[in-house]
Amino acid sequence: MVVWTTGFRAPDLAREAGLAVGDNGRMLVDATMRSVSHPEVYGIGDAAAARKQDGRELRMGCGPGGLAAACAVRAIGDRLTGRTPRQLRVEGDGHCISLGRKDGLVQYTNSDDSPRGPMITGRLAAMFKEAIVSGAGGFGLRHPTLALVAASRTLA
Ligand SMILES: Cc1cc2nc3c(=O)[nH]c(=O)nc-3n(C[C@H](O)[C@H](O)[C@H](O)COP(=O)(O)OP(=O)(O)OC[C@H]3O[C@@H](n4cnc5c(N)ncnc54)[C@H](O)[C@@H]3O)c2cc1C
Secondary structure, three states: OOOOOOOOOOOOHHHHOOOOEOOOOOEEEOOOOEEOOOOOOEOOHHHEEOEOOOOOEOOOOHHHHHHHHHHHHHHHHHHHOOOOOOOOOEOEEEEEEEOOOOOEEEEEEEOOOOEEEEEEEHHHHHHHHHHHHHHHHHHHHHOHHHHHHHHHOOEO
């Protein structure tokens, strides 16, 4: 058996471009995903250290990256239309891991990463993950505007 654990690392692009970055190399952004050193630049996803309202850094991952993207797009639209840009407010998160085709784990969490609600395991969890990868992910790529609306529902 091989147990393989890995983490993610931000590329050096932001640092090399002269943008303010944290110790882990992620671009430092404000609550609307704007670079704190270069406000004309927005950062989202693994490369940017967005913070939740409690000050915790948004973890790297596809879900948080999508929320940051929705927040950035919304903030850009707000600024272009003269409105006060709405800030990132994440109410919770979800962890979804596939362990092969027949097993997996789904756990929703609160903003502080403590578990929320029951944990789903087994084949149901694997099917759930498959639905996300093949269904929701693909849907978001094909219909980015609708995906943005859906993501916005999880943003305050
Ligand atoms: C094997 C694996 C499994 C994963 N499983 C999960 C999971 O189950 N759940 C989860 O939440 N997350 C998972 N992740 C993490 C998830 O994929 C990332 O967190 C997510 O893709 C980050 O999105 P992003 O848009 O920030 O970056 P990316 O998806 O990495 O997109 C960055 C893009 O920028 C491009 N790029 C890089 N440098 C340059 C450059 N200099 N010029 C132009 N383009 C450039 C890259 O080619 C890439 O297309 C997994 C990652 C891996 C590798």
